[in-house]
Amino acid sequence: MxxxxxxxxxxxxxxxxxxxxxxMAKPEDAxxxxxxxIHAYWIRTTQFQSSPVDTTLLKxxxxxxxxxxIEALVFLLETDTRAGLLVMDQATATSAPMRDLDTGxxxxxxxxxxxxxxxxxxxxxxMRACLRAGVIDMFPTQFAMRYLELICKRYFNDQxxxxxxxxxxxxxxxxxxxxxxxxxxxxxxxxxxxDFFDELxxxxxxxxxxxxxxxxxxxxxxxxxxxxxxxxxxHQLAKIAVRIEAATRENSLDAVLLLQLEAEIQSAGxxxxxxxxxxxxxxxxxx
Numbered sequence: 567m568x569x570x571x572x573x574x575x576x577x578x579x580x581x582x583x584x585x586x587x588x589x590m591a592k593p594e595d596a597x598x599x600x601x602x603x604i605h606a607y608w609i610r611t612t613q614f615q616s617s618p619v620d621t622t623l624l625k626x627x628x629x630x631x632x633x634x635x636i637e638a639l640v641f642l643l644e645t646d647t648r649a650g651l652l653v654m655d656q657a658t659a660t661s662a663p664m665r666d667l668d669t670g671x672x673x674x675x676x677x678x679x680x681x682x683x684x685x686x687x688x689x690x691x692x693m694r695a696c697l698r699a700g701v702i703d704m705f706p707t708q709f710a711m712r713y714l715e716l717i718c719k720r721y722f723n724d725q726x727x728x729x730x731x732x733x734x735x736x737x738x739x740x741x742x743x744x745x746x747x748x749x750x751x752x753x754x755x756x757x758x759x760x761d762f763f764d765e766l767x768x769x770x771x772x773x774x775x776x777x778x779x780x781x782x783x784x785x786x787x788x789x790x791x792x793x794x795x796x797x798x799x800x801h802q803l804a805k806i807a808v809r810i811e812a813a814t815r816e817n818s819l820d821a822v823l824l825l826q827l828e829a830e831i832q833s834a835g836x837x838x839x840x841x842x843x844x845x846x847x848x849x850x851x852x853x
Contacts, residue, residue, distance in 0.1 A: 604718045604726045605650030626715035636663045643675045652679040660695045704836040709829035763838040803830040
């Protein structure tokens with residue numbers, strides 16, 4: 567499914583507050599009053615089919631810089647670039663050059679970045695490898711191209727500052743009530759989460775197959791998914807499920823909603839696996 571509108575990902579393109587050798591001109595309509603902006607750095611080592619120019623990121627409070635290599639990231643880290651969202655594909659995130667950065671001063675500055683990975687239908691082992699590399703979330707590529715500003719605002723406040731670690735640990739399962747319940751019986755809660763994680767690929771496939779030909783079946787799929795997401799307090803997944811339920815009543819399902827649902831299912835799976843890893847020694851749940 568191709569979504570044609572998105573951010574400008576031309577090699578070397580950047581939208582930053584400082585002048586650099588690789589810089590795009592600031593659009594005429596960019597709001598001058600914005601002073602606190604989220605910085606996003608996208609390592610693009612592969613070509614994407616579509617990358618039309620889009621200046622809406624500036625309007626949404628995001629400065630995007632596209633890097634063409636890990637060496638370009640090293641340069642930024644060496645020049646004390648402001649910490650922000652670091653986006654890359656899973657091959658780059660788990661590569662030897664990225665592992666080599668995880669030491670000394672560069673390693674400290676790299677850890678200050680909020681790392682997310684782009685992947686389409688990743689395996690569990692690929693997710694684990696990204697977790698070991700310090701990645702905190704995972705989204706489909708097309709979703710990130712279309713909704714990068716929304717991803718940024720999950721992890722940064724309106725002043726462009728990272729959200730506290732107490733929320734970032736597991737962003738999808740973030741309520742105090744959910745965590746308190748988990749602490750009462752971590753093993754039981756972890757087992758339920760593991761079962762839900764194992765079910766997610768089949769649920770995603772069923773939804774994709776029934777999206778156009780069987781709207782009535784979609785209602786059942788989404789109602790079940792919404793109930794489980796609410797039970798585990800996986801809020802982003804629950805929110806999109808509620809929106810899709812409303813769309814089925816209004817006969818207004820579209821490809822954009824499906825893209826958002828696929829992204830939230832993938833993110834939820836990654837966050838569940840992350841929770842299981844964080845609690846592995848207590849829960850004794852296989853990850």
